[in-house]
Amino acid sequence: MERATEFLAGGCDSPVRSGWAVGGPMFVQGGASGAYAYDEAGRRYIDYVMAYGPLFFGHTHPALTRDLDARAAAGFVWGTTHRDEVRLARRIREHLPSMERLRFVSTGTEAMMSAVRVARAFTRRDAVLKFAGNYHGHFDAALIDAGASAGDGAGGIPSGVRRDVLVARYNDLRSVDDAVSTRTHDLAAILVEPIAANMGLVLPEPGFLEGLRERASRWGAVLIFDEVVTWLRFGLGGAQRRLRVVPDLTALGKIMGGGVPIAAFGGRAGVMSALAPQGAAFTGGTHGGNPFCVAMAHRVLDLLESNPQYYADVKTLAARLAEGLRAILSQHGLPYAVVQDESVVDFKFRAGAPSRNFDDVRRADTSAYAGYCHAMLHRGVLLPPSQNEVMFLSTAHSVEDVDATLAAAHFGISHDSKAMS
Numbered sequence: 560m561e562r563a564t565e566f567l568a569g570g571c572d573s574p575v576r577s578g579w580a581v582g583g584p585m586f587v588q589g590g591a592s593g594a595y596a597y598d599e600a601g602r603r604y605i606d607y608v609m610a611y612g613p614l615f616f617g618h619t620h621p622a623l624t625r626d627l628d629a630r631a632a633a634g635f636v637w638g639t640t641h642r643d644e645v646r647l648a649r650r651i652r653e654h655l656p657s658m659e660r661l662r663f664v665s666t667g668t669e670a671m672m673s674a675v676r677v678a679r680a681f682t683r684r685d686a687v688l689k690f691a692g693n694y695h696g697h698f699d700a701a702l703i704d705a706g707a708s709a710g711d712g713a714g715g716i717p718s719g720v721r722r723d724v725l726v727a728r729y730n731d732l733r734s735v736d737d738a739v740s741t742r743t744h745d746l747a748a749i750l751v752e753p754i755a756a757n758m759g760l761v762l763p764e765p766g767f768l769e770g771l772r773e774r775a776s777r778w779g780a781v782l783i784f785d786e787v788v789t790w791l792r793f794g795l796g797g798a799q800r801r802l803r804v805v806p807d808l809t810a811l812g813k814i815m816g817g818g819v820p821i822a823a824f825g826g827r828a829g830v831m832s833a834l835a836p837q838g839a840a841f842t843g844g845t846h847g848g849n850p851f852c853v854a855m856a857h858r859v860l861d862l863l864e865s866n867p868q869y870y871a872d873v874k875t876l877a878a879r880l881a882e883g884l885r886a887i888l889s890q891h892g893l894p895y896a897v898v899q900d901e902s903v904v905d906f907k908f909r910a911g912a913p914s915r916n917f918d919d920v921r922r923a924d925t926s927a928y929a930g931y932c933h934a935m936l937h938r939g940v941l942l943p944p945s946q947n948e949v950m951f952l953s954t955a956h957s958v959e960d961v962d963a964t965l966a967a968a969h970f971g972i973s974h975d976s977k978a979m980s
Contacts, residue, residue: 560584580945581929586936591618593955596941604941605960607904609951611943612756612788613813615873615902617955622862623817623855636849644848647856651823654795657805661825662834663848667787667812668696670824671750673842674808675700677824678748678781680833680840686742688780689750690729692758692917692947695785695810700724701750706758706917706947729755729916730763732770739778746780748808753798756788758920760898760905760949762913768804775807781830787812787822792951793901794870795863817859821852869954873902876961877952880904883965887972905949920947934971940964 563585564570571577571585578585589599594617596606606618616623644663652658664670675687675698687700695701699720725742728734729751739746749771755761775782784806790797791814799806807830812822825831833840846852863869881899884906888895896913897906907914908927914920928946935942940963942950 560587563587575943575945575948578944580925580947581932586941586944593617593619594953594957594960602939604936604939605956605964606941607950607952607964608941608943608948609953610818611813611948612792612951613816613818614951615792615814615869615953616817616859616862617953618818620817620862620955623858630851630854633850635851636846638845640848641850641853643850643857644853647853647860648823648825650857650860651811651825655790655797655799655809655811657799657807657827658809658823658825659828660831661823662831662842663821663823663853664842664844665820665822665846665852666696667785667810667822668698668701669842669844670787670810670812670822671695671701671783671785672698674783674810674824674826675748675750676840676842677830677833678783678808680838681830682747682779682781684745684747684780685723686725686739686745687723687748687750688725688727688735688739688746690752690755690917691726692729692761692920693750693752693755693785694757695750695752696787704917706755706920728918729758729761730767731916732767732774735771735774739774743778746778748781748783749775750783750785752785752788753802753804753806754789754793754900756903756949758917758947759907759914760900760903761915761920762898762900763802764915768802772804772806781807781826783808783810783826785810791815791859791863792903815859816852816855817862819852819855820846821849821856870901873952873954873956876956876958877902877904879958880950880952880961880964883961884968887965887969890969891972893972902952903949904952907946931971935964935967938967938970940967 590597596604648661691704692706694706699716703724704726725738727738786797786809790811808826810824815821835841877899881897881904884897894910895906898913907923909923932942
């Protein structure tokens with residue numbers, strides 16, 4: 560850790576990894592396999608970080624790691640268009656018909672940043688609306704009132720950017736109307752996580768996304784779904800198919816490459832025509848659609864399309880974990896809501912119903928979570944080092960892993976409930 564802080568800014572490449580949100584120290588990893596992370600001493604931990612979402616198959620799944628030398632020998636990056644990237648775009652559109660045209664990038668941040676630029680070019684407007692607690696990457700507009708572990712995101716963001724970012728409360732259409740009341744004529748886009756997973760797991764209430772769709776259409780704005788976490792985690796059709804709300808643009812990432820950096824953005828053909836060479840908006844990058852990452856994305860889709868039972872299997876495991884946590888919390892007299900959807904599990908150290916928005920999340924006891932996180936680590940369970948993150952399960956996790964996690968949680972929650980009392 561001393562060497563890390565000497566050579567890496569803050570000792571890490573992403574602030575949440577530093578452990579600042581739970582009072583440190585940061586977890587220094589030495590290896591990974593399946594459902595497990597290993598520290599530098601070789602101790603094994605049941606991993607629920609899963610690289611913050613992309614490892615739906617766990618670490619080093621053989622279908623993703625086989626014959627990599629041969630794949631690499633064909634080239635990591637070409638700087639030209641190739642058949643496999645066109646085929647991947649076609650496969651994505653088959654699952655997400657709203658993405659009539661798309662473009663590949665390397666990260667979710669790039670995907671959302673590019674989608675916002677396209678929306679502004681298409682509408683010829685400047686303002687964007689986002690929701691407190693929704694995290695869309697680390698470009699300037701996205702970090703204002705972001706969730707995840709972005710802190711306040713204030714440093715280095717120009718005041719002009721702030722003027723054009725409107726912030727509303729998730730699950731609150733009246734808040735949307737209030738935020739946009741004087742800017743409807745200038746609103747380029749509404750940005751939203753259709754299922755929020757960066758302020759804990761917060762589900763959209765009935766009518767919320769439908770209300771955003773109606774308002775975007777009425778105001779002449781572009782509705783952008785950030786499905787960087789939800790696509791593939793929540794099915795091959797993502798959140799939009801399940802919730803039956805069709806956005807104008809969608810951003811994808813995380814799980815798409817099974818761990819390698821590939822992402823995409825796309826949507827209505829007319830909106831995407833704002834991009835050069837057809838239109839005036841520029842996005843591009845040397846690594847966009849590179850053959851190595853595209854090949855890995857094909858492997859991910861191959862796995863999911865040929866093994867549809869994976870979703871039911873992992874959902875069953877996640878439900879077992881959630882029910883076990885509810886029982887433990889109830890046993891200790893702690894009225895905390897446990898939220899589970901598909902392969903994601905979350906709870907906050909806050910009494911009452913599940914969180915509806917970031918205001919609810921902010922009322923959670925972060926010091927209690929910090930103590931719980933460290934107690935779980937001591938007992939061999941690696942949790943995200945921030946209460947704004949969620950627990951991700953994978954096809955590599957087992958019933959035995961979940962039961963061992965619940966045994967550790969019984970101790971960890973008991974420890975913190977006594978500390979709070």
